[in-house]
Amino acid sequence: MTKSFWVILLTIISLPAFSQSRSLPRLQKEIEQVAASAQGRVGVAVTVLETNETVSVLGNEKFPMQSVYKFPIGMMTLHLIDRGKLKLDQxxxxxxxxxxxxxxxxxxxxxxxxxxxLTVAELLRYTVSESDGSGSDVLLRLVGGAAAVTQYLQRLGVDGVMVVDTEKEIGRDVSVQYRNWAKPNAAVLLLRKLQEGKGLSAASRALLIKLMTETPTGLKRLKGELPAGTTVTHKTGTSGTTNGLTHATNDIGIITLPNGQHLAIAVFVSDAKADEATREGVIAKIASAAWKHWTSSAKN
Structure with a gap:
């Protein structure tokens, strides 16, 4: 075969990857434009777990988690069940x-x-699926406190998620919620750990995914503009509003794409002036933009 044949072949092989990587800045720009309507700080990280293609906006900045932190609390609880320290029917x-x-x-x-x-299984369902603040605090008590959860995350290699205070403590002082923070990139890394089965047994992983998939919360956030029937495994977080600013409107999760790949996404909307419909719409539009980008890329 001639040298020119190999040059042409290599060029053809490289074109889809080049085209796809070149389009990521366009997706990032679209996300930034959507985020502006929140009139606040919006942190985003999106990664296709199978290919590692990533878009990030303020991905290494800290955002208050609110109830998003019930995801790592649930994960820590199941880790202790795997170790025999707790039991689901306890x-x-x-x-x-x-x-x-x-x-x-x-x-x-x-x-x-x-x-x-209540059983530990019931507390997990209330905490993870129904976002129950009382259940979350009881689980924190059972696992050894907030510091134990943060240490568990660090052992998993997730350093950008900090669990410090209980829901009761957050309820006493609005400023406390900022001490339970996550960086969007780290939140996506934690989602990767869940998807890849790191830190949990297969049974515990399956249970946590079930609880996060069946949740009735956040229907207008990540799921809001996705096609009906799309599998979304996610955890929301929501704060109150003080002096016209809403501290946290969040949703992080794993979206299953039509080709079977998995899109890990974290969207944190913080200190926003926009109303609830707009804030939730920002999350929905960002998830939809990512969905459309990678589903259209898969067809090319």
Whole structure:
């Protein structure tokens, strides 16, 4: 074969990868334009886990997690179950004094106002799927506190996620929520650990994915503009509003693409002036832009 044949062949082989990588700046620009409508700080990280193609906007800056932190708390709980330190059917007494205050989200408190006895499995469901603040604090107690969760994450190689305070502590002082922070790039790394089965047994991983996929929360966020039936494994986080600024409107998760690949995405909207519909719409539009980019790339 001639030298010119090999040159042409190599050029043809390299074209799809070059075209796809060249289009990432366009996706990033689109994300930045969408983010501007939030009128706040918007941190984004998006990675196709199988190819490592990544777009990041303020990806190494800190953002308050709010209830996103219930994902690593759930992960730590399941890790201790894998080690035999806890059991899914283990019964736990929850005193009413452990409940978060009125105004904070807690289906457990609302259903059992005088206190409850629940299994660890039930606490996981309430915490991860229903984003229950009281359940989250009880799990933190069981796993050894916030510092134990952060140390677990660091052992996994995730340094950009910090768990410091309980939901009750956040409820007492609005500024405390900023101490439970995550960097978007680190949040996506944690999602990668989950998808790849790092730090959990196969059974625990499957349970956590089930809880995060079946959650009824955040239907207008990552899932908001995706095709019906798209599998999204995710955890939301939401704060209140102070002096016209909403501290946190978040959603992080794993979106299964039509070709079977997985899109890990984290969107944190912080200190935003826009209304709830706009903030949630920003998250939905960013997820949709990423979806369209990689589904169209796969067809080319």
């Amino acid at each position: 019964k736990v007494t929850v005193a009413k004094e452990e409940y978060v205050r009125r105004g904070q989200h807690s289906p457990i408190r609302d259903k059992y106002p005088s206190g409850a006895t």
